[in-house]
Every structure is written in structure tokens, then in C-alpha cells.
Amino acid sequence: MHSEQPNYTQVFLTFARNSLIRDMTFRWDFIIQAVSSLCWMLMNLGFYLLIFQYTKEISGWSKYQFFLFMATTMIINSLVQTFFMPNAAEFSELIRTGGLDFALLKPIDTQFLISFRRVEWASMSNFVFGLGLLSFSLWQLEVMPTWWQVLLFPVFVFCGVLIFYSLMITLAATSIWLGRNQSLYNFWFYITNFSRYPLEIYRGPYGSWLQWFFTFLIPVLVVVNVPARLLAQEMDRQKWGLTAFAVFAAVMSLLASRWIFQSALGSYRSASS
């Protein structure tokens, strides 16, 4: 009678709905969260406005090209923060307290369940802000995106989100082995920090080593660079090459993180009652 699989989309929508109901219950918390992260975005923007008083470009990225890059960073980060950050943070806690038991009982994919349980709607304010900054930069650059740009940009934003998600779930999964992993946020910040700058700045013996490492081993450099370049720069063969690589990197990251997550689950030992 109950042989069918659960409807994953419907379950996700209910998660999103329940999260929204909860957020609305504590509306001031919601508003403060949205406002404070917006302030952080504005301060960031102000910082780069300062820098561009001293220079015309940063390794080939003009002011508004760079702002377009920043807008892409905001869009991708806000999506990760909205959908995955609260879940990854809670996962570590679920392991320490043994709450993961309940997730393991449910007739639904465990990784899906713990990845999507909560949605932090307040972070969507950054998404809207990012979209605004993106349109403003395009307008300043006097660029009218072509249809293929409009089509491909979201696709590669999605690839970027997948890579970040994979990294995050891998970090979270390690807390099964470590018992407790509070350095999760820090690690996340250290690594993703590299993704916030254009690929071109990683030059020289140290820089090119970093570029290689963060493109091929932990592919965080392609996350923002690929979609941002699509909109902001002239594409050439080499750039298309990296774009194709981004798809490959997204798929590989996802597979690798899935494998790590599954084997970590095998070592789960629960907490005493």
C-alpha cells in the first residue's frame, strides 16, 4: 500500500513553509537578521568603493565589472545561507545530542532530510540585494545581456551553489567522526573566502599554486568566477573551457560529498539515551 517513494518536492515545500511560519512567529528576530546581514553587504560594498578610489581596475576587472562579480558572490552565498547553512550548523548539534536518530528512522533519503530541514528566509534579503546590485552594475556597464547569458547565468549560479553545498555537507559529515565540530563555520569561512575574488589575482609562484589548488582540488574558485565572467567579460576559448569544467566540478563535488556523507553515517554511534 505504501510502496511509493515520498514526494521530495512536496516535502521540501513543507519544510520551507514550516520554516516561514516559524520565522514569522519571531518576526523581530527575522527583521534584525535581515537588516544586519544587509548592513554587512553594504559595508563590503563601501569598502570596495574606497579601493576603487585608488585604482581603475583590479587585474582586468573595472569597477562595475567587479561589482557585478560581488553581486554574483552575494547571490550564491545568500542561496547557500538560505537553504543549507542552518541545516549544516544544526547537523553537528544533531550528532552530539543523538537527534540524528530520528532522521535515520524516516523512510526518506537521510542526506535530503538533514540538508533541507530548515530554510532561513531572512537570508533572502541578501539575494534581493545581490540581484539589485547586479542590475545596477549591468546598467552602469551599459550591457544588455543576450538571451544565452540570461539562460546560462542561473545555470552556473546553480553549479556554484552545488559546489558550495558539497563542501559544506562534507565538512558537516566530518562531525560524525569527530563527535563535535565547532570549527565548521571557521573552516567554511577560510575556504570560501578565496572564492570571493577574481581568478586573475592569483598570480606568481604562490598565487598560481593557490589557483591550481582551489580550482582542481577544492573547486571554490570556479563557483563565482564562472557565472560572473559569463555576464561581465568577453568570453574566449580558455574561458569557455573553465565554464565547461564548472559543470564537471559540480557533478564530481556532489558525488564525492555524497560518498563521504554515506560512509560517515556508517560510523554514527548515537548518544546514550
Added chain:
Amino acid sequence: MAAIEIENLTKTYRVYRKREGLWESVRGLLHREYRDVHAVNGIDLTVEKGEFVAFLGPNGAGKTTTLKLLSGVLTPTSGKAEVLGFVPWQRKNEYRRRFALVMGQKNQLWWDLPAQESFRLHQQIYHIDPTEYEKTLKELASLLKVQKLLGQPVRELSLGERMKMELMAALLHSPEVLFLDEPTIGLDVVAQHDIQNFLREYQERQETTILLTSHYMKDVAALCKRVVVVSGGNIVYDGSLNGIIDRFSLHKVISLQFAEDQLPGDLSRFGDVLEIQPPKAKICVERAQVPYVLNRVLAEQSVEDVSVEDRPLEEVIAQMFADTTEEHRPNQLTEEPTEF
């Protein structure tokens, strides 16, 4: 047909042995000593479909670990188990749709939302047919008398009300096997009684196979015909509740009421004198000696009333736990650390 079959099931944890003091903690960073804790130590058990079985045992006896193994939350170190024909730790969805686990010390409902929102989520995760879901929900709510509480945020409910909601959440998909880990812990007498009544009625109606662990003997006495006593990871008794008394209680209590304040002074020659409240007295006597003692007392004294009773079940079981834990050293897992 057997619903649960367990054969030589073993779960061993490796636990970090922490020594006292700061220096030892620092040393522990580099060199750790471990010891093995045998939480479940080769258990054999068969439970038939529709049975209501109680798991008794002191803290750390392995009751919860056994339930977690049968729920597939943990993978055993060795041994076999099948529930409804499935190996639990393979975590097949077909299996997970057919059982439920309720833990009295943990909750799975969304804390800030009304329980009905969590229920709706269960409906979707378990893919329960909407009309059937509505019907089950109504039935459960009226059996537990919580219709009015469904729309109230869980954090505003009392402990007892919350437990009822947890039970509902676990039963919405009409599981064939139900694992209950101390469902009445911390509840007041009324709430305990409500939950006992509910479980009894529900089990009779649905013929669910239920494994219950509890510290409250009243739960067990009210609900279960069969009792399995675990201690130190082993099964030390499997049978009826009264059987425990027959097997483990070597004494009975004789209560006497003497006529006209004639309380004989030398009662201690019959057995341990528990209590003297003239004209009444209670003596604890070895079981084999009961007929002999009664005979003599009745012959020698004028007695108005007499009764022979078993020792209270709690006492017998406490004694039994004390005996068994002496054999196997205490096995308790480390508790959650208190943080400041």
C-alpha cells in the same frame, strides 16, 4: 509468526577513558586509552506478532541500545536481527515505513510550531494517503483527548501533552512494530495513567507488536504479559511478571493481627520482623517455611486476621538488579557532559 528475531546480537563501544585532572586531559590529546563497553552482549530473543513485551533493566543495561539496533539507528558489532523480515541496519525505506521509535527523553516535533504542522510533514515523508491520514489523526487525537492542543506550539505544551503528541506522530503511519523507550519518564501519575490506558487500548485495537522499556513497574504491570529483564547487556529473565517473583523472591511477607493486644514478644524466631504496630505485625519468612510458620503462629496465638503476600515487585527487581550488576561490572555509558 515472529515479528522480531534476534540471534546473538552484540554491540560493543570503544570508549575513551578519561582520567581526572588537567594534566591527564592534556596527555589525553596525544595518547588515549580506550576500553570496550559491551552495551549488548549476545542477546537472543524472539517476539511474536502482536506481543507487548517489556524490557526491564537498570540504567546502562543495554535496553536503549537494543531498541536502537532494532530501529537501524546503530549497526551491531556482531550477531543477527530481523524485524518483519528486514535487517534493520540496512535502513530500507520499506522497513522504515513499517515501524516507529518513540524516545521519552527526546523529541522530534518542531519546537516552535503546532504539532499538526509536524504531523503534516510526517504524512508527506511517510506518504500516507490523505483520507487515511485524516482518519488516523482524528482517532488518535480523540483516544488521547488532545484535539484542542493540535494547534498550539509544542513549546507551550506540558511534558505529558508533548509526550502524547510524540506518540501521535509515531503512530500516524500505523506502524506494525513500535519501540517505546521510557515513554512515561518524568510524567506525573495522571499523565502516566493516560498513556498506559492509551497504549493498552491502541494495542488491543491494532495488534501492534510493541517493545517497551520503562523504569515504572506500573507501566509494565498494566501493559505487558511478557517481561524480559536485561542486565549488563545480557538477558537474565524472560517470562511473565509474576514469574519474576516466583523465581527471584525467596521470601514472603506474613501480616498478622492478634486478638486483644496480645502481641507475643518473640516473633523474631519465625523470621525477620519488618514492622510491629500492636496489634499488627509483619514478618518476612522464607518461602519454604511459610506453611510451618503459619501453623505454629495460629496454634500458639489467638490471631484475628492473617495474610500472606509476595514482597513488592519493585523490591524484588531492585534486588535482582543488584545481584546481576555485581556479576557484570557496571556498564553505564558516559553521560552527556554538563556545560557552563
